[in-house]
Amino acid sequence: MQTWKILLFFMLFTGCREHYTPKPRGYFRINFPEKTYSTLKGDYPYSFDVPDYAYVQKDNKNPDEPYWINLEVPANKAELHISYYNLKNGPKSKNQLLYELMEETRSLAYKHSIKADAIDEQIFVNPGAKVFGTIYNIKGNAASPMQFFLTDSTAHFLRGALYIREVPDIDSLRPVINFLEPDIVRLIETTHWK
Secondary structure, three states: OHHHHHHHHHHHHHOOOOOOOOOOOOOOOOOOOOOOEEEOOOOOOEEOEEEOOOEEEEOOOOOOOOOOEEEEEHHHOEEEEEEEEEOOOOOOOHHHHHHHHHHHHHHHHHHHHHOEEEEEEEEEEEOOOOEEEEEEEEEEOOOOOEEEEEEOOOOEEEEEEEEEOOOOOHHHHHHHHHHHHHHHHHHHHOOEEO
16 A cells, blocks of 8 residues: 555656746737838828828818818727818917917827826927927827927917827837837928928
């Protein structure tokens, strides 16, 4: 009987030699299309390059604003909301309206500071095209990782905000953000007023 116990004891401790190692959390592989661009088509007071894999849609939530559009990238569940303001129209002076729009943009970007790790501001200047603005790169688990405004300070004001329609998890969204960020930078760099 003692031999049986020794044999069972020996089999229990030597039979399980393989150690279990937990596997790291995995994410889906995201295939990105090749980057090609076309100039925005349509009768807008602005122009810029749009990625060919993005669809330009009128902003249906604001039907009274004819120049508000959304650039949609359905493969990545991403939307870039573009809103446009004519600084010459309205009851306020263009300087007052410009100041209010710039402050509103800054305020909207900093609303994400609750979830953001950091918000980097970058000044953009293209004197040849009379395009000036600020880019807000919002780091961390924020709903909008990038926002910006562009203006010529006299007649035009353009605001953009990138949204990804997915639960904000920076680990899984970082590849999509890194893919879309150069598209937004190109949009900003190629903006011209009509």
